[in-house]
Amino acid sequence: MERKVIAQTLTLERSFIQPVVKAVLHTIIFHRYFGNITPKNNCILSSVTYASVDDTDVLDTVDEKVEELMQTLSATGESQSQLSLYFTETKPRKAWFSKSEEVICWEEWTLNVQSKVSKTERELNQMQASAEDQAKRAIFLIIQKIDKNKDHIPLIANSQGNPFPYHIDVNPASGLWSSMIKRAILPSIS
Known part of the structure; x- marks a missing residue:
């Protein structure tokens, strides 16, 4: 099975990062959460509506x-970071005298977030309009990608809860050795 990787870049004023990134993550999880869910309707920046899973574990995570x-x-100041959302499945690994499980990542969503700082109220208003536009485009892209790409999704083996766990990783998108080593080690979920 091949891992599907989808990347998006968001360039936002710092005060709009939190609601837009939450909307993007909740939209992805809502469309990839295959258990029984209670949908919840949310609105950010006065004009962007998105669906989320009404589950305390998902909301807290x-x-x-x-x-x-x-x-x-x-x-x-201006800075950037990266957030990755992985969907995995657990399969039994066959060995001669032992039982173990193998975690296989079948889909990865990467958000490259670039933070900007507005200096005037006019810039802030322009950045809010840009944030609304980016949030709408990101949500539309997610729905479009999820609708088109279904062949890589593993078969659902059980009907209890969410059959495919997810993991969210935050790592600075910088040239620091520690962040590069962390990125090299953690995505080894293959």
Whole structure:
């Protein structure tokens, strides 16, 4: 099975990063959560509506990871970071005298987030309009990609809960050795 990788870049004013990234993550999870769900309708930036899974674990995980992303971004200047969302399945690994499980990543969504800082109120208004536009385009792209790409999704083996766990990773998109090593080690979920 081949891992599907989808990447998006968002360039946003710092105050709009949190709601837009939450909307993008919730939209992806909503469309890839194959268990029984209660949908929840949300609105950000006064004109962008998106669906999310009304589950405290999902809400808490997304909130925690978006907060972690915000901590990697500079509060005073321009900076960038990266957030990855992995969907996996667990399969039994066959060995002679032992039983083990193999975690296979079948889909990865990568958000490259670039933070901008507005200097005037006019810039802030322009960046809000840009944030709304980027959020709408990102959500539309997610729905479009999810509709088109279904061949790589594994068969659902059980009907209890979400059959495909997800993992969200936040790592600074910089040239630091520590972040490069972290990115090399963690996505080894293959």
